[in-house]
Amino acid sequence: MIALIQCPEPTGADSAWGEGVDTCLLPVVDRPILQHVLETLADCGVRTVHVCLPAASPQRQELLGDGARWGMTLRFWCGQPAEAGMWAAIRQDLQTGKGLITGCGDTLPKLADLLAQDPRASSLRAAGKHRGWTISRSQTAHAMLHFEADRDTGLPALFRETEWIETTSPLGLLNSQRLLLEGHFASVPLLGRELSPGVWVGRGARIHPAAVIQGPAYVGPYALVGAGCKVSAGSAIGEGAVLEEGSSMQLAHLGSNTRLGKGLTLHESLLIGPVLYSTKFSARVEIEDAVLASGI
Numbered sequence: 001m002i003a004l005i006q007c008p009e010p011t012g013a014d015s016a017w018g019e020g021v022d023t024c025l026l027p028v029v030d031r032p033i034l035q036h037v038l039e040t041l042a043d044c045g046v047r048t049v050h051v052c053l054p055a056a057s058p059q060r061q062e063l064l065g066d067g068a069r070w071g072m073t074l075r076f077w078c079g080q081p082a083e084a085g086m087w088a089a090i091r092q093d094l095q096t097g098k099g100l101i102t103g104c105g106d107t108l109p110k111l112a113d114l115l116a117q118d119p120r121a122s123s124l125r126a127a128g129k130h131r132g133w134t135i136s137r138s139q140t141a142h143a144m145l146h147f148e149a150d151r152d153t154g155l156p157a158l159f160r161e162t163e164w165i166e167t168t169s170p171l172g173l174l175n176s177q178r179l180l181l182e183g184h185f186a187s188v189p190l191l192g193r194e195l196s197p198g199v200w201v202g203r204g205a206r207i208h209p210a211a212v213i214q215g216p217a218y219v220g221p222y223a224l225v226g227a228g229c230k231v232s233a234g235s236a237i238g239e240g241a242v243l244e245e246g247s248s249m250q251l252a253h254l255g256s257n258t259r260l261g262k263g264l265t266l267h268e269s270l271l272i273g274p275v276l277y278s279t280k281f282s283a284r285v286e287i288e289d290a291v292l293a294s295g296i
Helices: 033-043 057-066 080-094 112-117 138-148 172-180
Strands: 002-006 048-053 072-080 099-104 107-109 122-127 129-137 158-161 163-164 192-195 199-203 218-219 248-250 259-260 265-267 269-272 275-278 283-286 294-296
Touching: 002 033, 002 080, 033 057, 033 107, 033 112, 033 163, 048 057, 048 080, 072 080, 099 107, 107 112, 107 129, 163 172, 172 269, 259 269, 265 269
Parallel strands: 002 048, 002 099, 048 072, 122 158, 199 218, 248 265
Antiparallel strands: 099 129, 107 163, 122 129, 192 199, 259 294, 269 275, 275 283
């Protein structure tokens, strides 16, 4: 099969993330969701992926490279002027392909399970909401190209519910983190070593002997967890992050290269640099006091 992954533009001012956040590059536990998407497609046997970008994106292209490390070929198409060439290339690939998967760069369904089910064309949704993912076998793949003209009326009649991981909102990311840590997406392995049951640790991470980490949880490469810290199940600490002495995390996310100050608690929240996202209160706060929290 071949795939088309469409990456959304950075978020606008009305987004829960605030303005200018690239949701495709936000991490779900240990790596950006866009990387999860490509790795999952590779595991499902996809060998050619067309990546549609709203504009040239060096960060996304640098992250993915040419796809060789996953045994696939990536083709990048940037901006609306490139769309005609992209659709022509997809049509050409479908001459020898066995079907088409279309999806978004900031969401990921349980793709392997779905591919093993009903072989008819289908669109995937969660909680009644269509998420932009569609699976089409060879006999219907050409019809799916009607999405180029109309992505709504062109949808097939068959819809299937599935669990998702996503970064479209802070709450979505936190829920996805929990699902991944709890093993709901068995086809998406975590990187690092299992220090104790359900506690995954990246290379070079330092955890004080007096710290307590309850699995499932993740501590990223070169992160530091200080004395007396408590990390509860469902929490993840990003690469190079620092959890200072006596701090705690409860179903929370501490972003890469971010520091949480001494004795503080991060509860049902994400701290990315100096920005705090509370999913409990649907709030976004920029922290100005570097003693409390900061980027590193």
